[in-house]
Amino acid sequence: xxxxxxxxxxxxxxVLTNPPKAKFALCVCIEDGYFVWINSAAxxxxxxxxxxxxxxxxxxRHDSFLDLSRVIAHSTQEIEAAREFPCISKVxxxxxxxxxxxxxxxxPKRQAEVILKNLSSLL
Numbered sequence: 001x002x003x004x005x006x007x008x009x010x011x012x013x014x015v016l017t018n019p020p021k022a023k024f025a026l027c028v029c030i031e032d033g034y035f036v037w038i039n040s041a042a043x044x045x046x047x048x049x050x051x052x053x054x055x056x057x058x059x060x061r062h063d064s065f066l067d068l069s070r071v072i073a074h075s076t077q078e079i080e081a082a083r084e085f086p087c088i089s090k091v092x093x094x095x096x097x098x099x100x101x102x103x104x105x106x107x108p109k110r111q112a113e114v115i116l117k118n119l120s121s122l123l
Contacts, residue, residue, distance in 0.1 A: 009025070009059055012074050024038035032073070035072045036071060036115075039067055048104045056088075093122050
């Protein structure tokens, strides 16, 4: 796994979208290579979509959504080419931890527990 930091946001050029494009990805687990995406719109199913206010992170310039419905595992090549940006704020981290503690509908419990443990370590 390429070098990443928990809680940092990356711009990753990925082939996991159709068509391939740059995505904002929050690193949530280094060992398993887990990321969650920041999207400009909620996913079609509307589940586990955490609203993000513009300005909550330097990359988030308009209201967006943190997709907590699934984890993404980018390839090593994508991560090595990614651009790293600062860590999320403690306030945003605490909000994500709260969402994880309340419970998610789609993300597997094991993955949610790993993310909860990792992000809690930043508080």
